[in-house]
Amino acid sequence: MLTVGAAGIAFYASLLGIVISVIAEALIEVGAASTGVGALPAAIAGIVSAAKVATLLATAVTGMVAVVSSAVTQAQALQVELDNPQGFPEGHWPTTDAAKYSDATVRDGDADWSVTAK
Numbered sequence: 001m002l003t004v005g006a007a008g009i010a011f012y013a014s015l016l017g018i019v020i021s022v023i024a025e026a027l028i029e030v031g032a033a034s035t036g037v038g039a040l041p042a043a044i045a046g047i048v049s050a051a052k053v054a055t056l057l058a059t060a061v062t063g064m065v066a067v068v069s070s071a072v073t074q075a076q077a078l079q080v081e082l083d084n085p086q087g088f089p090e091g092h093w094p095t096t097d098a099a100k101y102s103d104a105t106v107r108d109g110d111a112d113w114s115v116t117a118k
Helices: 002-033 039-083
Strands: none
Touching: 002 039
16 A cells, blocks of 8 residues: 555555646747747647646556556455465464453453452
């Protein structure tokens, strides 16, 4: 789960970087387009920026999906191991001896740790 958490932090950090990059590039392109002469180059730069953002977003999402898929696969493998007790004696998880310790009273006189009442 730590791997998924770290991947989530990296994912959101990359999204923040992408958003900052888009805003900076958009401001520059709008500034260039407002001159009139730079309108066509700014439009072309806008298309290139949009393609770059789409690629960066696809890469970030693909990476996050790969990490989460790996974690889910590992969790499912662990569940299979937990559900398959064939390596245990008599084919099931061992039982506890908790029933032996169900009498926790100390004043009834039937245990080694009983205290005599005064």
